[in-house]
Amino acid sequence: MTELPFFVYGTLLPGEHNHDRFLKGRTSEERPAVLPDALLYEGPGYPYATGGDGTVRGALVTAAPGAYPELLALLDGLEQYLGPGHPRNLYERVARPALPSSPDSALTGPAGPVRAWVYLAAPAIVRSLAAGGTRIPTGDWLTRRPPPARRTP
Template sequence: MTTAEPYLPFFVYGTLRPGQRYYQRFLRGRTVSERPALLRGALLYDGPGYPYAIAGDGTITGTLIEVAPADHAELLAALDALEDYLGPGHPRNVYDRLVRDVLVEGRPVRSWTYLAAPGPARELLAGGTPIPGGDWLSRPERPAPPVPRTP
């Protein structure tokens, strides 16, 4: 992250959406608006307890989150750490933080959006599990793994 990042709202599509675990930890009580939004030109894939968005011919359902300007820089740094984003083009990025237009009530709004970095995106395309419909909250629930029994 550079020192002078633009103030933009965040498009969130997984565990940062309202009611989800990382929303509670990072965003609850710090938002000034939360609006339903769509990201076109992207596909959603299931991950180990969280989703990945990659460029593709689809639409992802999410939420556009606006935070108070006074909280923006601190929250941007915290979300970069959560998303394993080390900076533009860094080879160890899990996600890249990019400026993308999302649709809110049919109108484009520029936002920060985390998409899978090139390495994870290639792996997802080769063998990942797409989330039909592009909505993390409506994905089929996976059964819990069996609990090992001790003799």
């Protein structure tokens, strides 16, 4: 199997609750990126990405040397991915082009597309989302809630 980077867009992002649990110490690089031709939806505490006419913001994550098999197994387990087209999949792991970006740029930096694994909602979830899911219009999981209140000294 080709060792592709992973495009993450939800609870695996830096500062989110699964980042340190699954990625800390297992990555050599994490950089902002966008996933074109995708939509983002609210889920039960985590998001779902689907194909569509938008852009999802996230990060490209590269496994540390020697950590790829462990990271792949951990992420497949977290995302309830049992294999291509398995009827009990929560997500499908698919290879898609992601675009490295800069937080300050509109969409992409000078680098071109990078083929990466991304976990997209499985077909049954996609049907449910199409029937009544709540889309995150910004395509950015981190903008779904207001920023924490600032404390004044």
